[in-house]
Amino acid sequence: MQLTNIESIPGKTIVEHYGLVQGSSIRAKHVGRDFAAGLKNLVGGELRGYTELLQESRAQAIERMKLQAIELGANAIVNVRFATSSVAAGASEMMVYGTAVLVE
Amino acid sequence: MEHSLSTGIQLSLSFIFILLGWAVGKKRESRHCRDINRREQAFRNLPVVTTKHLHDERPVERAHLVHGSVVIAVDAFKVFTSSLRKLVGGEMRGYAPLLDRARREAILRLIESAPDADLFLNLRIETSKISGSAQKMGSVEAIAYATAIRFSASPANDAISS
16 A cells, blocks of 8 residues: 555556545543643653654554555555544644555 | 642642753753764764655665654753743744754664665654643653655676676
8 A cells, every 4th residue: 555645656556546544543542641741741841752642543543544445445645644633622633634545 | 728838838849840940841851962973973874864765776675664753752951941032022942952862862763774775865844732731731742754765786796787
């Protein structure tokens, strides 16, 4: 499965379009991580725990999108976009969407 | 009496936090800025563009989506100075370097995740708030994503064939 965020796959031609595919994942932080983050909020700096959490969440959203594309018979997804929104205090949704295509 | 005592404790605690944020936060920020500057120097000649079209005739070996992200927390001193700023309005100078650091760090992580890429097309940056409340700024996440392009012929091979 090849992914790009441009309209084509360079060096290949798109022979068929399957339409929109998407994946999303909502994750909450656990209390321990939130406590450590509270301390970090005093002195600044990177919140490694949150960075990892959001990366895992995004990776899962991408996996779900890929599964949808595989079911359609696609071998690539073009024009992929990411979107993040906080749906509740302490939880955020990662969404990823793109166009499933068949390339040769 | 008891009430004013607890208010006093709260006030002095906030003061300590703000002082801590100023002393430690400033140091950490300048250290991070130096680190970013140093790492950016290494990729000075690598094109990272926001356009979608590849104006290059060389055959492409690989094109794939890459991304980099980071969550950076705000310090207590910045929260304090920005609450003062909100009274009179105007630019919040404290937050600009915070967001700038987050975005540049995200771009650097994106580049570092694809060490064999020759070019990055269609770079997009997104920033979102992941904690805090409507009144108070918390930490911010920056994500950068792009399509990494790897050409199959290296420039050295091109020179020989032409």
